[in-house]
Amino acid sequence: MPQPERLELIGRLLTDPDLPLRTRVAGVIVLLHAQPLSRVVRLTLDDIGHSGEQTSLRLGEPPSPVPEPVAELLHRWIGSRNNMNTATNHASRWLFPGRRAGQPMHPDVLAALINDIGIPTIAGRTAAIRQNVLEMPAPVVAEALGYHRVTTAKLASEAGGTWSRYAAGDHWRSPAGWSPRQDSDS
Numbered sequence: 001m002p003q004p005e006r007l008e009l010i011g012r013l014l015t016d017p018d019l020p021l022r023t024r025v026a027g028v029i030v031l032l033h034a035q036p037l038s039r040v041v042r043l044t045l046d047d048i049g050h051s052g053e054q055t056s057l058r059l060g061e062p063p064s065p066v067p068e069p070v071a072e073l074l075h076r077w078i079g080s081r082n083n084m085n086t087a088t089n090h091a092s093r094w095l096f097p098g099r100r101a102g103q104p105m106h107p108d109v110l111a112a113l114i115n116d117i118g119i120p121t122i123a124g125r126t127a128a129i130r131q132n133v134l135e136m137p138a139p140v141v142a143e144a145l146g147y148h149r150v151t152t153a154k155l156a157s158e159a160g161g162t163w164s165r166y167a168a169g170d171h172w173r174s175p176a177g178w179s180p181r182q183d184s185d186s
Helices: 003-015 021-033 068-079 107-116 121-135 138-145 149-159
Strands: 048-051 054-057 064-066
Touching: 003 021, 003 068, 003 121, 021 068, 021 107, 021 121, 054 068, 064 068, 107 121, 121 138, 121 149, 138 149
Parallel strands: none
Antiparallel strands: 048 054, 054 064
């Protein structure tokens, strides 16, 4: 899926009030954060974080920031989730509660809902992860989105990423035994 098409679909999900809210939120998570539906349905309310004005979604470590138009949509969905009326489901922590008490929605059911509105989930997820590895180092994408480092490195290479010499790790600390060089000319 070309990047302009993916962005157009994200825009549609964010702005089309005629689409079901559950489908819009799940579709945006797939198209923005490159998540397979098997992981999307396993998200809980505890995976949604708030720090000041910033909302985050824990897909890996650290949690991924959620841009404002998506955050507003996400919060609206949390306040109006479906399948919450049964006696055993009223306190469900699943972001996408299923019909069966205590269970999340089945990924195939969510896939059908998203596909029915014209969002190709597999092509969208693939386009999203490729765009992410082009914009950020593969190890950063792997940690933030919960992917394996080998997977993101391979995808970055296939996509023509330029982060091949990026060294993962803490870049704020100096290496052990290292100290700034003192020039005698100072």
